[in-house]
Amino acid sequence: MVGHLFSSDCHYKNVLTNNLFQNSMKLCVHGAMSADNSCADVSVPLRNLLNSVQCVRDRVKDGESNESNGVFNLSNFWDTLTQAVKAASQEATKLSLAFSKPPLPTQEDGEKFAESIHKSVLALSTVYYWLPKSDGITLRRLVRDATAEVLDGIVQLVDVIVSSPLQSLSQEQLQSTGGVWSACDQFAHLPRDNREAVLGVLASYIGVVKDAIEEMEQAQAESQDPFSDVLDDEDQDSRGNQDTYWSEEDRQLMAPCQGLMKASAACLRKLLSAVKANGNVSMPETVAQLDDLADIAKEISPRVSHVCLEADLNWVQFLNGALDHNLQKIKALIQGSS
Numbered sequence: 001m002v003g004h005l006f007s008s009d010c011h012y013k014n015v016l017t018n019n020l021f022q023n024s025m026k027l028c029v030h031g032a033m034s035a036d037n038s039c040a041d042v043s044v045p046l047r048n049l050l051n052s053v054q055c056v057r058d059r060v061k062d063g064e065s066n067e068s069n070g071v072f073n074l075s076n077f078w079d080t081l082t083q084a085v086k087a088a089s090q091e092a093t094k095l096s097l098a099f100s101k102p103p104l105p106t107q108e109d110g111e112k113f114a115e116s117i118h119k120s121v122l123a124l125s126t127v128y129y130w131l132p133k134s135d136g137i138t139l140r141r142l143v144r145d146a147t148a149e150v151l152d153g154i155v156q157l158v159d160v161i162v163s164s165p166l167q168s169l170s171q172e173q174l175q176s177t178g179g180v181w182s183a184c185d186q187f188a189h190l191p192r193d194n195r196e197a198v199l200g201v202l203a204s205y206i207g208v209v210k211d212a213i214e215e216m217e218q219a220q221a222e223s224q225d226p227f228s229d230v231l232d233d234e235d236q237d238s239r240g241n242q243d244t245y246w247s248e249e250d251r252q253l254m255a256p257c258q259g260l261m262k263a264s265a266a267c268l269r270k271l272l273s274a275v276k277a278n279g280n281v282s283m284p285e286t287v288a289q290l291d292d293l294a295d296i297a298k299e300i301s302p303r304v305s306h307v308c309l310e311a312d313l314n315w316v317q318f319l320n321g322a323l324d325h326n327l328q329k330i331k332a333l334i335q336g337s338s
Helices: 002-007 009-022 029-062 074-098 107-130 137-163 171-189 194-221 233-239 248-278 284-299 310-337
Strands: none
Touching: 029 107, 029 137, 074 107, 074 137, 074 171, 107 137, 137 171, 137 194, 137 284, 194 248, 194 284, 248 284
C-alpha cells in the first residue's frame, strides 16, 4: 500500500500542474458560493497545521540529536529517511491538489488533510533526530538544513493556501508546491557519510578561493577605479582621484597576496585529495577529525589529521613555507608604506 501511494506521486504532480491551466478560470457561481461559505471553517485546521509545522521546523533548526544507544545503522537511516521524505512530498501534493479547484474540502476533510501532513512532518523530523553527532557533525548539518528546507516549503504552501482566496489554484500555490518537491528531491543528492560531506565542503571552499583569485587577477588587469563597483557615487566623488588607479605600492602588495591565495588553494586541493584517498569514517575519532578539517578549512589552515600519510608531509611543509614567505612579504610591504 505504501509503495503504491509513493508510486502515484508523479500522477498527483501532473494533475496538479494541469489544474492551473484547466480549472483555475472555470469557477461556476455555485462553486464560488460554496467556497465563501466553507472558507472560514476549513481554514481553522489549516491554521493550526501552520502553527504546528512552524514549531517542528524551529525545533529541527535548533534542536540536538538523540544520543545513540547501541549500534547505529547509517544505511537503515537513509532508507527510512528517504521514505519519510517521499511521504511528506506526497502529502503536500495531495493537500495542494485538494485546494486547487472547487468544491473546497469540508472542515472534516480539512482536518484529515492537516492530520496526515502533521504526521508526515513529525515522521520526517523524528528520523532526522536519529542521526547522532558521532556519525559526523558536517553530515548532520547538511541533513538538518535539507530537512528544515522541506519544512519551510510546507509552511509556505500552507500559508499560501490559508492566505489566498480558497477558490482556485494560483500561480503562487503552484510555485510553493514546486518548492516542496524541489526540497524533497535534493535528499537524493546528499552525501551518504561524513567523508562525502566533508569532501563537498572542501570542494566548495576551493571554489570560493578560486573565484577570489580570478577577481584579483581581473582587478590587476583593469586600469579603472578598482573600487568602482563597491562604492556609491557620493563616496567616489569624495575620494577625487585618490584611488582611481593601482599604484606601484598597491601592485607590490597584491603580488604576495595573490601568492598567498594560490598557496591556500593548493593546500585545499591537496587536502581534498588526501581526504578522498584516506578519509576514514569507521571510528568516532576519525569522523570527528574530518569535522575538524571541515571547520578549519574555513580559515584555510595547514593543520592535518589522520588523512595525511607520511608521504604527504613534504607538500604540507612546502605549502607552509609558501604561506610564511608570502605573509612576511606582505608584512614588510605594509610596514614599509607606513
